[in-house]
Amino acid sequence: MKKIKLAIIGCGAVAEVFHIPTLQRMPEFEIVALVDANEERAKELKNKYSLNCETFSDYKKVLSKDIDAVFILTPPKFHSQIAIECAEAGKHIFCEKPMETSLEKAKDMVEASEKAGVKLMVGLNFRFIPQFKKVHELIEKGFLGHLIGASSTFFTNASVWPSKSKFQYSREGGGALFEMGCHHMDLIRWYLGDIRNVFGNIKTLNKDITIDDTANVYMEFKNGAAANLAVVWGDLSINEIRVYGDGGFIYANGSKNEVLFTPKGVVAQAPIRIKADKKISAYHEEFRHFFECIMEDRTPVVNGTEGYKTLESTLAAYESYEKGIFVEVTKK
Ligand SMILES: NC(=O)c1ccc[n+]([C@@H]2O[C@H](COP(=O)([O-])OP(=O)(O)OC[C@H]3O[C@@H](n4cnc5c(N)ncnc54)[C@H](O)[C@@H]3O)[C@@H](O)[C@H]2O)c1
Structure with a gap:
Protein backbone atom coordinates (compact mmCIF):
# COMPACT_ATOMS: atom_id res chain seq x y z
CA MET A 1 0.00 0.00 0.00
CA LYS A 2 1.27 3.46 -0.86
CA LYS A 3 1.94 5.51 2.25
CA ILE A 4 1.21 9.21 2.50
CA LYS A 5 4.41 10.98 3.52
CA LEU A 6 3.59 13.79 5.86
CA ALA A 7 4.96 16.65 7.89
CA ILE A 8 3.42 17.73 11.16
CA ILE A 9 3.58 21.51 11.59
CA GLY A 10 2.99 22.54 15.19
CA CYS A 11 4.17 20.06 17.83
CA GLY A 12 2.10 21.21 20.78
CA ALA A 13 -0.41 19.42 22.96
CA VAL A 14 -2.71 18.00 20.32
CA ALA A 15 0.23 16.66 18.30
CA GLU A 16 1.56 14.90 21.38
CA VAL A 17 -1.69 13.60 22.82
CA PHE A 18 -3.65 12.62 19.72
CA HIS A 19 -2.14 13.13 16.27
CA ILE A 20 1.35 11.66 16.47
CA PRO A 21 0.43 8.52 18.47
CA THR A 22 -2.55 7.87 16.16
CA LEU A 23 -0.75 8.56 12.87
CA GLN A 24 2.29 6.58 13.96
CA ARG A 25 0.18 3.43 14.31
CA MET A 26 -1.52 3.83 10.93
CA PRO A 27 0.10 1.98 8.02
CA GLU A 28 -1.43 4.60 5.70
CA PHE A 29 0.98 7.31 6.86
CA GLU A 30 4.68 7.93 7.33
CA ILE A 31 5.71 10.93 9.43
CA VAL A 32 8.82 12.26 7.69
CA ALA A 33 9.12 15.67 9.35
CA LEU A 34 8.15 17.41 12.58
CA VAL A 35 8.11 21.21 12.54
CA ASP A 36 7.72 23.55 15.46
CA ALA A 37 8.69 27.20 15.86
CA ASN A 38 10.53 25.86 18.89
CA GLU A 39 12.62 23.10 17.27
CA GLU A 40 13.54 21.65 20.68
CA ARG A 41 9.88 20.75 21.07
CA ALA A 42 9.87 18.96 17.69
CA LYS A 43 12.98 17.04 18.78
CA GLU A 44 11.35 16.19 22.11
CA LEU A 45 8.39 14.55 20.34
CA LYS A 46 10.66 12.85 17.80
CA ASN A 47 12.49 11.21 20.72
CA LYS A 48 9.38 10.47 22.74
CA TYR A 49 7.80 8.55 19.84
CA SER A 50 11.11 7.18 18.42
CA LEU A 51 10.35 8.65 15.03
CA ASN A 52 12.77 8.36 12.14
CA CYS A 53 12.17 11.85 10.78
CA GLU A 54 13.68 15.29 10.25
CA THR A 55 12.90 18.24 12.52
CA PHE A 56 12.68 21.92 11.59
CA SER A 57 11.80 25.24 13.18
CA ASP A 58 10.47 26.74 9.94
CA TYR A 59 7.65 25.14 7.93
CA LYS A 60 9.08 26.66 4.73
CA LYS A 61 11.79 23.98 4.93
CA VAL A 62 9.26 21.24 4.11
CA LEU A 63 7.81 22.99 1.05
CA SER A 64 10.45 21.57 -1.30
CA LYS A 65 10.62 18.15 0.40
CA ASP A 66 9.18 14.90 -0.96
CA ILE A 67 6.09 15.17 1.22
CA ASP A 68 2.49 14.46 0.14
CA ALA A 69 0.59 16.16 2.95
CA VAL A 70 0.90 18.40 5.98
CA PHE A 71 -0.96 18.38 9.27
CA ILE A 72 -1.24 21.97 10.51
CA LEU A 73 -1.54 21.86 14.31
CA THR A 74 -0.52 25.39 15.27
CA PRO A 75 -2.77 27.94 16.98
CA PRO A 76 -5.46 29.09 14.51
CA LYS A 77 -3.98 32.49 13.68
CA PHE A 78 -1.12 30.76 11.79
CA HIS A 79 -3.30 28.31 9.83
CA SER A 80 -3.93 30.26 6.62
CA GLN A 81 -0.38 31.43 6.01
CA ILE A 82 1.00 27.92 6.40
CA ALA A 83 -1.88 26.26 4.51
CA ILE A 84 -1.65 28.60 1.53
CA GLU A 85 2.10 28.14 1.11
CA CYS A 86 1.79 24.37 1.50
CA ALA A 87 -1.05 24.26 -1.04
CA GLU A 88 1.03 26.26 -3.49
CA ALA A 89 3.81 23.71 -2.99
CA GLY A 90 1.35 20.94 -3.92
CA LYS A 91 0.86 19.44 -0.45
CA HIS A 92 -2.54 18.13 0.67
CA ILE A 93 -3.67 19.84 3.86
CA PHE A 94 -5.19 18.63 7.07
CA CYS A 95 -5.76 21.72 9.21
CA GLU A 96 -6.98 21.65 12.79
CA LYS A 97 -10.06 23.59 13.85
CA PRO A 98 -10.92 26.44 14.25
CA MET A 99 -10.02 26.92 10.60
CA GLU A 100 -8.70 30.47 11.08
CA THR A 101 -9.47 33.64 13.00
CA SER A 102 -11.16 35.54 10.14
CA LEU A 103 -13.42 34.63 7.23
CA GLU A 104 -11.15 36.40 4.74
CA LYS A 105 -8.22 34.20 5.71
CA ALA A 106 -10.36 31.04 5.66
CA LYS A 107 -11.61 31.97 2.18
CA ASP A 108 -8.02 32.43 1.00
CA MET A 109 -7.25 28.91 2.23
CA VAL A 110 -10.17 27.44 0.27
CA GLU A 111 -9.19 29.32 -2.87
CA ALA A 112 -5.52 28.35 -2.60
CA SER A 113 -6.33 24.66 -2.17
CA GLU A 114 -8.78 24.70 -5.08
CA LYS A 115 -6.31 26.52 -7.33
CA ALA A 116 -3.54 24.06 -6.46
CA GLY A 117 -5.84 21.03 -6.77
CA VAL A 118 -4.95 19.71 -3.31
CA LYS A 119 -7.28 18.40 -0.59
CA LEU A 120 -8.12 20.66 2.32
CA MET A 121 -9.69 18.97 5.34
CA VAL A 122 -10.54 20.79 8.58
CA GLY A 123 -10.17 18.87 11.85
CA LEU A 124 -13.78 19.09 13.03
CA ASN A 125 -13.48 15.53 14.23
CA ILE A 280 -10.51 2.56 17.11
CA SER A 281 -10.98 6.30 17.75
CA ALA A 282 -12.57 9.32 16.12
CA TYR A 283 -9.07 10.55 15.23
CA HIS A 284 -8.23 7.28 13.54
CA GLU A 285 -11.44 7.43 11.52
CA GLU A 286 -10.82 11.06 10.64
CA PHE A 287 -7.25 10.47 9.44
CA ARG A 288 -8.32 7.35 7.54
CA HIS A 289 -10.93 9.48 5.76
CA PHE A 290 -8.26 12.05 4.84
CA PHE A 291 -6.10 9.24 3.45
CA GLU A 292 -8.99 7.84 1.37
CA CYS A 293 -9.86 11.29 0.02
CA ILE A 294 -6.29 11.70 -1.22
CA MET A 295 -5.98 8.18 -2.64
CA GLU A 296 -9.45 8.05 -4.22
CA ASP A 297 -9.65 11.73 -5.17
CA ARG A 298 -12.73 12.31 -3.01
CA THR A 299 -13.92 15.46 -1.25
CA PRO A 300 -13.42 15.37 2.54
CA VAL A 301 -16.63 15.41 4.59
CA VAL A 302 -15.27 18.52 6.35
CA ASN A 303 -13.70 20.26 3.37
CA GLY A 304 -12.60 23.91 3.34
CA THR A 305 -16.09 25.16 2.50
CA GLU A 306 -17.61 23.27 5.43
CA GLY A 307 -14.88 24.58 7.76
CA TYR A 308 -15.57 28.09 6.43
CA LYS A 309 -19.33 27.83 7.06
CA THR A 310 -18.80 26.64 10.63
N1 LIG B 1 -9.76 18.48 17.11
C1 LIG B 1 -9.38 18.35 18.36
O1 LIG B 1 -9.81 17.46 19.07
C2 LIG B 1 -8.40 19.33 18.94
C3 LIG B 1 -7.96 19.19 20.27
C4 LIG B 1 -7.05 20.12 20.77
C5 LIG B 1 -6.57 21.15 19.96
N2 LIG B 1 -7.02 21.27 18.68
C6 LIG B 1 -6.55 22.34 17.79
O2 LIG B 1 -5.19 22.08 17.44
C7 LIG B 1 -4.46 23.31 17.31
C8 LIG B 1 -3.27 23.29 18.26
O3 LIG B 1 -3.72 23.17 19.59
P1 LIG B 1 -2.72 22.76 20.79
O4 LIG B 1 -3.53 22.67 22.01
O5 LIG B 1 -1.87 21.63 20.37
O6 LIG B 1 -1.82 24.09 20.85
P2 LIG B 1 -0.40 24.27 21.58
O7 LIG B 1 -0.34 25.68 22.00
O8 LIG B 1 -0.19 23.23 22.62
O9 LIG B 1 0.66 23.97 20.44
C9 LIG B 1 0.86 24.79 19.33
C10 LIG B 1 2.30 24.55 18.85
O10 LIG B 1 2.44 25.25 17.61
C11 LIG B 1 3.75 25.81 17.60
N3 LIG B 1 3.75 26.90 16.62
C12 LIG B 1 3.18 28.12 16.75
N4 LIG B 1 3.36 28.82 15.61
C13 LIG B 1 4.05 28.03 14.77
C14 LIG B 1 4.52 28.19 13.44
N5 LIG B 1 4.32 29.33 12.75
N6 LIG B 1 5.20 27.17 12.87
C15 LIG B 1 5.42 26.02 13.55
N7 LIG B 1 4.99 25.82 14.81
C16 LIG B 1 4.31 26.80 15.41
C17 LIG B 1 3.99 26.23 19.03
O11 LIG B 1 5.37 26.38 19.30
C18 LIG B 1 3.35 25.08 19.81
O12 LIG B 1 4.27 24.06 20.11
C19 LIG B 1 -5.48 24.42 17.59
O13 LIG B 1 -6.03 24.88 16.38
C20 LIG B 1 -6.55 23.71 18.44
O14 LIG B 1 -7.82 24.31 18.38
C21 LIG B 1 -7.90 20.37 18.16
Whole structure:
Protein backbone atom coordinates (compact mmCIF):
# COMPACT_ATOMS: atom_id res chain seq x y z
CA MET A 1 0.00 0.00 0.00
CA LYS A 2 1.27 3.46 -0.86
CA LYS A 3 1.94 5.51 2.25
CA ILE A 4 1.21 9.21 2.50
CA LYS A 5 4.41 10.98 3.52
CA LEU A 6 3.59 13.79 5.86
CA ALA A 7 4.96 16.65 7.89
CA ILE A 8 3.42 17.73 11.16
CA ILE A 9 3.58 21.51 11.59
CA GLY A 10 2.99 22.54 15.19
CA CYS A 11 4.17 20.06 17.83
CA GLY A 12 2.10 21.21 20.78
CA ALA A 13 -0.41 19.42 22.96
CA VAL A 14 -2.71 18.00 20.32
CA ALA A 15 0.23 16.66 18.30
CA GLU A 16 1.56 14.90 21.38
CA VAL A 17 -1.69 13.60 22.82
CA PHE A 18 -3.65 12.62 19.72
CA HIS A 19 -2.14 13.13 16.27
CA ILE A 20 1.35 11.66 16.47
CA PRO A 21 0.43 8.52 18.47
CA THR A 22 -2.55 7.87 16.16
CA LEU A 23 -0.75 8.56 12.87
CA GLN A 24 2.29 6.58 13.96
CA ARG A 25 0.18 3.43 14.31
CA MET A 26 -1.52 3.83 10.93
CA PRO A 27 0.10 1.98 8.02
CA GLU A 28 -1.43 4.60 5.70
CA PHE A 29 0.98 7.31 6.86
CA GLU A 30 4.68 7.93 7.33
CA ILE A 31 5.71 10.93 9.43
CA VAL A 32 8.82 12.26 7.69
CA ALA A 33 9.12 15.67 9.35
CA LEU A 34 8.15 17.41 12.58
CA VAL A 35 8.11 21.21 12.54
CA ASP A 36 7.72 23.55 15.46
CA ALA A 37 8.69 27.20 15.86
CA ASN A 38 10.53 25.86 18.89
CA GLU A 39 12.62 23.10 17.27
CA GLU A 40 13.54 21.65 20.68
CA ARG A 41 9.88 20.75 21.07
CA ALA A 42 9.87 18.96 17.69
CA LYS A 43 12.98 17.04 18.78
CA GLU A 44 11.35 16.19 22.11
CA LEU A 45 8.39 14.55 20.34
CA LYS A 46 10.66 12.85 17.80
CA ASN A 47 12.49 11.21 20.72
CA LYS A 48 9.38 10.47 22.74
CA TYR A 49 7.80 8.55 19.84
CA SER A 50 11.11 7.18 18.42
CA LEU A 51 10.35 8.65 15.03
CA ASN A 52 12.77 8.36 12.14
CA CYS A 53 12.17 11.85 10.78
CA GLU A 54 13.68 15.29 10.25
CA THR A 55 12.90 18.24 12.52
CA PHE A 56 12.68 21.92 11.59
CA SER A 57 11.80 25.24 13.18
CA ASP A 58 10.47 26.74 9.94
CA TYR A 59 7.65 25.14 7.93
CA LYS A 60 9.08 26.66 4.73
CA LYS A 61 11.79 23.98 4.93
CA VAL A 62 9.26 21.24 4.11
CA LEU A 63 7.81 22.99 1.05
CA SER A 64 10.45 21.57 -1.30
CA LYS A 65 10.62 18.15 0.40
CA ASP A 66 9.18 14.90 -0.96
CA ILE A 67 6.09 15.17 1.22
CA ASP A 68 2.49 14.46 0.14
CA ALA A 69 0.59 16.16 2.95
CA VAL A 70 0.90 18.40 5.98
CA PHE A 71 -0.96 18.38 9.27
CA ILE A 72 -1.24 21.97 10.51
CA LEU A 73 -1.54 21.86 14.31
CA THR A 74 -0.52 25.39 15.27
CA PRO A 75 -2.77 27.94 16.98
CA PRO A 76 -5.46 29.09 14.51
CA LYS A 77 -3.98 32.49 13.68
CA PHE A 78 -1.12 30.76 11.79
CA HIS A 79 -3.30 28.31 9.83
CA SER A 80 -3.93 30.26 6.62
CA GLN A 81 -0.38 31.43 6.01
CA ILE A 82 1.00 27.92 6.40
CA ALA A 83 -1.88 26.26 4.51
CA ILE A 84 -1.65 28.60 1.53
CA GLU A 85 2.10 28.14 1.11
CA CYS A 86 1.79 24.37 1.50
CA ALA A 87 -1.05 24.26 -1.04
CA GLU A 88 1.03 26.26 -3.49
CA ALA A 89 3.81 23.71 -2.99
CA GLY A 90 1.35 20.94 -3.92
CA LYS A 91 0.86 19.44 -0.45
CA HIS A 92 -2.54 18.13 0.67
CA ILE A 93 -3.67 19.84 3.86
CA PHE A 94 -5.19 18.63 7.07
CA CYS A 95 -5.76 21.72 9.21
CA GLU A 96 -6.98 21.65 12.79
CA LYS A 97 -10.06 23.59 13.85
CA PRO A 98 -10.92 26.44 14.25
CA MET A 99 -10.02 26.92 10.60
CA GLU A 100 -8.70 30.47 11.08
CA THR A 101 -9.47 33.64 13.00
CA SER A 102 -11.16 35.54 10.14
CA LEU A 103 -13.42 34.63 7.23
CA GLU A 104 -11.15 36.40 4.74
CA LYS A 105 -8.22 34.20 5.71
CA ALA A 106 -10.36 31.04 5.66
CA LYS A 107 -11.61 31.97 2.18
CA ASP A 108 -8.02 32.43 1.00
CA MET A 109 -7.25 28.91 2.23
CA VAL A 110 -10.17 27.44 0.27
CA GLU A 111 -9.19 29.32 -2.87
CA ALA A 112 -5.52 28.35 -2.60
CA SER A 113 -6.33 24.66 -2.17
CA GLU A 114 -8.78 24.70 -5.08
CA LYS A 115 -6.31 26.52 -7.33
CA ALA A 116 -3.54 24.06 -6.46
CA GLY A 117 -5.84 21.03 -6.77
CA VAL A 118 -4.95 19.71 -3.31
CA LYS A 119 -7.28 18.40 -0.59
CA LEU A 120 -8.12 20.66 2.32
CA MET A 121 -9.69 18.97 5.34
CA VAL A 122 -10.54 20.79 8.58
CA GLY A 123 -10.17 18.87 11.85
CA LEU A 124 -13.78 19.09 13.03
CA ASN A 125 -13.48 15.53 14.23
CA PHE A 126 -16.78 15.29 16.13
CA ARG A 127 -18.28 14.16 12.83
CA PHE A 128 -16.17 11.02 13.30
CA ILE A 129 -17.31 10.24 16.86
CA PRO A 130 -19.39 7.10 16.19
CA GLN A 131 -22.43 8.27 18.19
CA PHE A 132 -22.60 11.59 16.35
CA LYS A 133 -21.95 9.92 13.01
CA LYS A 134 -24.84 7.55 13.75
CA VAL A 135 -27.17 10.51 14.36
CA HIS A 136 -26.31 11.83 10.90
CA GLU A 137 -26.88 8.41 9.36
CA LEU A 138 -30.32 8.10 11.00
CA ILE A 139 -31.30 11.58 9.83
CA GLU A 140 -30.15 10.76 6.28
CA LYS A 141 -32.22 7.55 6.38
CA GLY A 142 -35.30 9.61 7.29
CA PHE A 143 -35.82 8.36 10.86
CA LEU A 144 -36.68 11.86 12.07
CA GLY A 145 -38.88 12.85 9.14
CA HIS A 146 -39.05 16.58 8.57
CA LEU A 147 -36.46 18.20 10.85
CA ILE A 148 -37.70 20.64 13.48
CA GLY A 149 -34.73 21.37 15.70
CA ALA A 150 -31.75 20.46 17.85
CA SER A 151 -30.37 21.21 21.27
CA SER A 152 -26.78 20.65 22.31
CA THR A 153 -24.83 20.87 25.55
CA PHE A 154 -21.07 20.89 25.51
CA PHE A 155 -19.25 21.49 28.79
CA THR A 156 -15.51 20.88 29.11
CA ASN A 157 -12.71 21.65 31.49
CA ALA A 158 -10.32 23.69 29.34
CA SER A 159 -7.89 24.29 32.19
CA VAL A 160 -6.69 20.67 32.14
CA TRP A 161 -5.75 20.76 28.44
CA PRO A 162 -1.90 20.89 28.29
CA SER A 163 -1.69 23.55 25.54
CA LYS A 164 1.86 24.82 25.13
CA SER A 165 0.94 28.33 24.04
CA LYS A 166 -2.37 28.70 25.95
CA PHE A 167 -3.62 30.38 22.78
CA GLN A 168 -7.18 29.47 23.72
CA TYR A 169 -7.14 32.13 26.43
CA SER A 170 -6.31 34.91 23.95
CA ARG A 171 -8.73 36.95 21.89
CA GLU A 172 -6.98 35.87 18.70
CA GLY A 173 -7.47 32.19 19.03
CA GLY A 174 -9.73 31.31 21.83
CA GLY A 175 -12.80 31.51 23.89
CA ALA A 176 -15.11 28.65 24.76
CA LEU A 177 -17.39 29.14 21.78
CA PHE A 178 -14.62 29.72 19.23
CA GLU A 179 -12.27 27.00 20.42
CA MET A 180 -14.65 24.23 21.59
CA GLY A 181 -18.15 25.32 20.63
CA CYS A 182 -17.18 25.14 16.95
CA HIS A 183 -17.37 21.33 17.24
CA HIS A 184 -21.07 21.38 18.17
CA MET A 185 -21.83 24.26 15.83
CA ASP A 186 -20.41 22.07 13.09
CA LEU A 187 -22.45 19.03 14.16
CA ILE A 188 -25.68 21.01 14.25
CA ARG A 189 -24.95 22.43 10.80
CA TRP A 190 -24.19 18.92 9.54
CA TYR A 191 -27.54 17.68 10.83
CA LEU A 192 -29.83 20.61 10.04
CA GLY A 193 -28.15 22.35 7.07
CA ASP A 194 -27.19 25.95 6.49
CA ILE A 195 -27.89 28.47 9.23
CA ARG A 196 -29.93 31.53 8.27
CA ASN A 197 -29.29 33.62 11.38
CA VAL A 198 -27.91 33.43 14.91
CA PHE A 199 -28.30 35.12 18.25
CA GLY A 200 -25.45 34.76 20.73
CA ASN A 201 -25.24 35.39 24.46
CA ILE A 202 -21.54 35.06 25.27
CA LYS A 203 -20.14 35.66 28.75
CA THR A 204 -17.03 35.48 30.88
CA LEU A 205 -18.09 34.17 34.28
CA ASN A 206 -14.69 32.91 35.45
CA LYS A 207 -12.85 35.90 36.87
CA ASP A 208 -9.39 34.49 36.04
CA ILE A 209 -9.76 34.73 32.26
CA THR A 210 -10.56 37.56 29.88
CA ILE A 211 -12.30 35.67 27.09
CA ASP A 212 -15.65 33.87 27.05
CA ASP A 213 -16.22 30.69 29.04
CA THR A 214 -20.02 30.48 28.69
CA ALA A 215 -21.97 30.78 25.46
CA ASN A 216 -25.59 30.23 24.54
CA VAL A 217 -26.39 30.44 20.86
CA TYR A 218 -29.80 30.29 19.20
CA MET A 219 -29.85 29.40 15.50
CA GLU A 220 -32.50 29.49 12.80
CA PHE A 221 -31.96 27.41 9.69
CA LYS A 222 -32.76 27.91 6.04
CA ASN A 223 -35.10 24.89 6.17
CA GLY A 224 -37.14 26.45 9.02
CA ALA A 225 -35.60 24.37 11.85
CA ALA A 226 -34.24 26.01 15.02
CA ALA A 227 -31.53 24.96 17.48
CA ASN A 228 -29.76 26.05 20.60
CA LEU A 229 -26.23 25.39 21.76
CA ALA A 230 -24.86 25.76 25.30
CA VAL A 231 -21.07 25.76 25.71
CA VAL A 232 -19.29 26.08 29.05
CA TRP A 233 -15.66 25.89 30.12
CA GLY A 234 -15.91 24.83 33.73
CA ASP A 235 -15.56 21.77 35.93
CA LEU A 236 -18.16 19.61 34.23
CA SER A 237 -17.81 17.39 31.20
CA ILE A 238 -21.01 17.01 29.16
CA ASN A 239 -21.13 16.25 25.45
CA GLU A 240 -24.74 15.71 24.38
CA ILE A 241 -26.95 16.49 21.44
CA ARG A 242 -30.66 16.08 20.77
CA VAL A 243 -32.21 16.30 17.33
CA TYR A 244 -35.91 16.06 16.58
CA GLY A 245 -38.30 16.09 13.69
CA ASP A 246 -41.93 15.20 12.98
CA GLY A 247 -40.88 11.51 12.84
CA GLY A 248 -39.08 11.20 16.16
CA PHE A 249 -36.34 12.28 18.53
CA ILE A 250 -32.68 11.24 18.87
CA TYR A 251 -30.41 11.72 21.88
CA ALA A 252 -26.68 11.08 21.52
CA ASN A 253 -23.95 11.26 24.11
CA GLY A 254 -20.44 11.78 22.78
CA SER A 255 -18.80 10.60 25.99
CA LYS A 256 -20.78 7.36 26.37
CA ASN A 257 -21.68 4.94 23.61
CA GLU A 258 -25.28 6.05 23.77
CA VAL A 259 -27.67 6.83 20.94
CA LEU A 260 -31.37 6.71 21.85
CA PHE A 261 -34.19 6.97 19.33
CA THR A 262 -37.79 7.67 20.27
CA PRO A 263 -40.12 7.29 17.28
CA LYS A 264 -43.16 9.53 16.82
CA GLY A 265 -46.20 8.48 18.80
CA VAL A 266 -44.34 6.49 21.47
CA VAL A 267 -45.55 7.51 24.91
CA ALA A 268 -44.24 6.26 28.30
CA GLN A 269 -41.94 3.68 26.73
CA ALA A 270 -38.17 3.43 26.83
CA PRO A 271 -36.47 4.75 23.70
CA ILE A 272 -34.77 2.38 21.29
CA ARG A 273 -31.07 2.01 22.06
CA ILE A 274 -29.02 2.09 18.86
CA LYS A 275 -25.46 0.83 18.70
CA ALA A 276 -22.92 3.19 17.24
CA ASP A 277 -20.13 1.45 15.33
CA LYS A 278 -17.21 1.08 17.69
CA LYS A 279 -14.05 2.00 15.84
CA ILE A 280 -10.51 2.56 17.11
CA SER A 281 -10.98 6.30 17.75
CA ALA A 282 -12.57 9.32 16.12
CA TYR A 283 -9.07 10.55 15.23
CA HIS A 284 -8.23 7.28 13.54
CA GLU A 285 -11.44 7.43 11.52
CA GLU A 286 -10.82 11.06 10.64
CA PHE A 287 -7.25 10.47 9.44
CA ARG A 288 -8.32 7.35 7.54
CA HIS A 289 -10.93 9.48 5.76
CA PHE A 290 -8.26 12.05 4.84
CA PHE A 291 -6.10 9.24 3.45
CA GLU A 292 -8.99 7.84 1.37
CA CYS A 293 -9.86 11.29 0.02
CA ILE A 294 -6.29 11.70 -1.22
CA MET A 295 -5.98 8.18 -2.64
CA GLU A 296 -9.45 8.05 -4.22
CA ASP A 297 -9.65 11.73 -5.17
CA ARG A 298 -12.73 12.31 -3.01
CA THR A 299 -13.92 15.46 -1.25
CA PRO A 300 -13.42 15.37 2.54
CA VAL A 301 -16.63 15.41 4.59
CA VAL A 302 -15.27 18.52 6.35
CA ASN A 303 -13.70 20.26 3.37
CA GLY A 304 -12.60 23.91 3.34
CA THR A 305 -16.09 25.16 2.50
CA GLU A 306 -17.61 23.27 5.43
CA GLY A 307 -14.88 24.58 7.76
CA TYR A 308 -15.57 28.09 6.43
CA LYS A 309 -19.33 27.83 7.06
CA THR A 310 -18.80 26.64 10.63
CA LEU A 311 -16.37 29.51 11.26
CA GLU A 312 -18.85 31.94 9.67
CA SER A 313 -21.66 30.81 12.01
CA THR A 314 -19.38 30.93 15.06
CA LEU A 315 -18.11 34.44 14.30
CA ALA A 316 -21.68 35.58 13.56
CA ALA A 317 -22.67 34.53 17.10
CA TYR A 318 -19.94 36.78 18.55
CA GLU A 319 -21.06 39.66 16.30
CA SER A 320 -24.64 39.11 17.41
CA TYR A 321 -23.67 39.38 21.07
CA GLU A 322 -21.66 42.56 20.47
CA LYS A 323 -24.55 44.20 18.61
CA GLY A 324 -27.40 42.67 20.61
CA ILE A 325 -29.23 41.61 17.45
CA PHE A 326 -29.77 38.52 15.29
CA VAL A 327 -27.02 38.30 12.68
CA GLU A 328 -27.76 36.91 9.26
CA VAL A 329 -25.39 34.10 8.24
CA THR A 330 -26.78 32.94 4.91
CA LYS A 331 -28.73 35.32 2.70
CA LYS A 332 -29.58 32.85 -0.10
N1 LIG B 1 -9.76 18.48 17.11
C1 LIG B 1 -9.38 18.35 18.36
O1 LIG B 1 -9.81 17.46 19.07
C2 LIG B 1 -8.40 19.33 18.94
C3 LIG B 1 -7.96 19.19 20.27
C4 LIG B 1 -7.05 20.12 20.77
C5 LIG B 1 -6.57 21.15 19.96
N2 LIG B 1 -7.02 21.27 18.68
C6 LIG B 1 -6.55 22.34 17.79
O2 LIG B 1 -5.19 22.08 17.44
C7 LIG B 1 -4.46 23.31 17.31
C8 LIG B 1 -3.27 23.29 18.26
O3 LIG B 1 -3.72 23.17 19.59
P1 LIG B 1 -2.72 22.76 20.79
O4 LIG B 1 -3.53 22.67 22.01
O5 LIG B 1 -1.87 21.63 20.37
O6 LIG B 1 -1.82 24.09 20.85
P2 LIG B 1 -0.40 24.27 21.58
O7 LIG B 1 -0.34 25.68 22.00
O8 LIG B 1 -0.19 23.23 22.62
O9 LIG B 1 0.66 23.97 20.44
C9 LIG B 1 0.86 24.79 19.33
C10 LIG B 1 2.30 24.55 18.85
O10 LIG B 1 2.44 25.25 17.61
C11 LIG B 1 3.75 25.81 17.60
N3 LIG B 1 3.75 26.90 16.62
C12 LIG B 1 3.18 28.12 16.75
N4 LIG B 1 3.36 28.82 15.61
C13 LIG B 1 4.05 28.03 14.77
C14 LIG B 1 4.52 28.19 13.44
N5 LIG B 1 4.32 29.33 12.75
N6 LIG B 1 5.20 27.17 12.87
C15 LIG B 1 5.42 26.02 13.55
N7 LIG B 1 4.99 25.82 14.81
C16 LIG B 1 4.31 26.80 15.41
C17 LIG B 1 3.99 26.23 19.03
O11 LIG B 1 5.37 26.38 19.30
C18 LIG B 1 3.35 25.08 19.81
O12 LIG B 1 4.27 24.06 20.11
C19 LIG B 1 -5.48 24.42 17.59
O13 LIG B 1 -6.03 24.88 16.38
C20 LIG B 1 -6.55 23.71 18.44
O14 LIG B 1 -7.82 24.31 18.38
C21 LIG B 1 -7.90 20.37 18.16
